[in-house]
Amino acid sequence: MEGGILSNGSKGKELPSAKEIEEGTLFWPRFDRSSLLPCVTVDARTGRVLMVAYMNREALERTLRTRRATFFSRSRQALWVKGETSGCYLDVVEVLVDCDQDALLVKVIPRKEEDLCHTGRSSCFYRRVVGEEEFWLEHV
């Protein structure tokens, strides 16, 4: 795991303890083997889950500094300012981190809700899994 250069206190610091990571105030994001963190994006006003994407360290720093959600596209292997194509920029209201600091929850206000998903929907989660023995999708 990479260390947490995002927190001042972590510079040159040894790997924090599990307790520090879980209970402390040190921001020490634990990127995965691909140097990515999964990010759940929700609408800050309603709490609705909009999408799941990934950030590398640079995307995370840009998101925090510009307050505009920036991800890392795994398919394109490049930084991706959400909305740069569709106009649906995501204004960041709040970023939360989970207990072991390997996932983020990003609360946003989308600029063009109808274009949140590239399929032209207001959330990427528009189908539920149905079935008992075999499983299919149903539009919600």
Place this chain on the structure above:
Amino acid sequence: MEGGILSNGSKGKELPSAKEIEEGTLFWPRFDRSSLLPCVTVDARTGRVLMVAYMNREALERTLRTRRATFFSRSRQALWVKGETSGCYLDVVEVLVDCDQDALLVKVIPRKEEDLCHTGRSSCFYRRVVGEEEFWLEHV
């Protein structure tokens, strides 16, 4: 990407088109290079985000068949029935999949809300990132 043996229609079927994956009713979960899918777990009653975890194919099939959330622990490299230690089992109300079928949204009712997180909290997201140049955590 592995194919979608979870859907009857996919047996022996060629890789579906992007349009089929995004708009169709075929459940064709696209596991990552580690054979995992990220799963956002939310409280079915409030929509609150509780945790992020991963499922491999077996965890997903068990979750769908037993309606009890089962994940794959990356640290232990083993199936993990959420709640088997804490008693905070997650009863699954609904499972949604995203546009490109590489992330899940699992709506649950936790049996023991106060033990959702192993730190003894009702959500794993209990700290926000604060700061402008350097970043720290603050308990919410």
